[in-house]
Amino acid sequence: MSPQLSIVIPVYNSQITLPHLVSRLREVLDQQYAAYEIVLVDDGSRDQSWSILEQLKAAHGARLRIARLLINSGQHNATLCGLNLSRGEIVITMDDDLQNPPEEIPKLVEAIQRGFDLAIGAYDSKKHSRFRNLGGHIVDMALQGIFRLPTGFQLTSFRAARRPVVENACHMGGVFPYITAMLFANASSYTNVPVCHEPRGHGRSNYNLRRSLKLVANLLFSYSSYPVWLMLALTIGAFLVSLVFGILTIIRALSQDISVPGWASTVVIVSLFNAMTMLSLTVFGVYLARISQQLTRSRRPYVIRDLHD
Known part of the structure; x- marks a missing residue:
């Protein structure tokens, strides 16, 4: 029997946040969902993230499914791996740094249950660095133009999608996947869901303006003419x-x-x-x-x- 809900999280150098992340996820999900799974994909971390994941797997059993990639392949490839491994009727994607509060997951699930194919979290106030916000804005502008999204529509990595949307997105393949574009290409209805965005507690983001511009180039050349x-x-x-x-x-x-x-x-x-x-x-x-x-x-x-x- 397929679980009702899958939480897909790409992991990179997050040995400090992982125990807190899984603990908060279990606390939220155990209260509201009988059947769920948490899929964590280690994207070639250089710290002890994989060892922590193995310890968490031993402690939480079947609720956790963990995978480790052979080499660092990037956040979108790691997320795509998690989507391929997921089995839930509703699939949530989120970051591993606790800036996406697990307590906000029911809001995204409720939007899917109301009939939307894709629900994307809209932050009340972004807590990223100035350069990452600038890079994210450039990426958002490219996506809004490609998919003719409404003005002001927010695009984040905190999102929920129906099973058919996820499966069709996975079938698209590609060496340079861009998850948001792949989901939009297979969703007929979508919405923004207001969610909180918490400050980063540990470390710093791996994204900068250069990487954001690289994502824009990937987006334009792979998903548009x-x-x-x-x-x-x-x-x-x-x-x-x-x-x-x-x-x-x-x-x-x-x-x-x-x-x-x-x-x-x-x-x-x-x-x-x-x-x-x-x-x-x-x-x-x-x-x-x-x-x-x-x-x-x-x-x-x-x-x-x-x-x-």
Whole structure:
């Protein structure tokens, strides 16, 4: 029998917070849900996180399912691994640093039970650093444009989704997964749920502005055609400029005495064909992007080293 609820948490260098996180999760979930599982995926931590997870598994038994990846694969790949391992009808994803309070989980579950496919926590006040907030804002803008989300819609890693949405997202595969985009691509209805966001108690975030910009690039190239359309717009602009320049050159050649024979025709031909070459490369780029998407989905984004059910 499948559990009602799965909590999926990617873990990285969180040996201090893990016991508190699991304790608070058990306290909340035991009171409200008869059947649930907590899936923790260690993303190649460099501290004692895996040893702590093994101790917690021994203490909590079947309620905990733990996995360790062979190498550090990134938060989204670790989350994808957890989604693949999950079995619940409703799946919650959250961070391992206790900034997502376990006490807020019932709010997300209630939104799914009201009929939404995807419920995303909307923080009352973000407690991230200034640079991470800036990077997150850039990522949110990209996602809002790709999926035409309402203005002001918040996107966070604290979210809940129905089983079919999770399964379809997992089937998308890809070497560079972006979990929020994958869930949105398979959800027909979604909502924001107001939740608290607590200050980080230990350590510091692994995200910075550089990593956020890298995520934006991954998002744009993997889940949208924006780069292609941008190049197409630039190509059309270059073609129009070359056309105007060519017309002006011809007018000048006809109305003025040009001392270099063939100069006018050479400028017109070079300008025109350079623009046409760019247009051709853009068309080829569209096909290459589509072929690349198909090929990369055949590769595994992570490798599990250890798994304890």
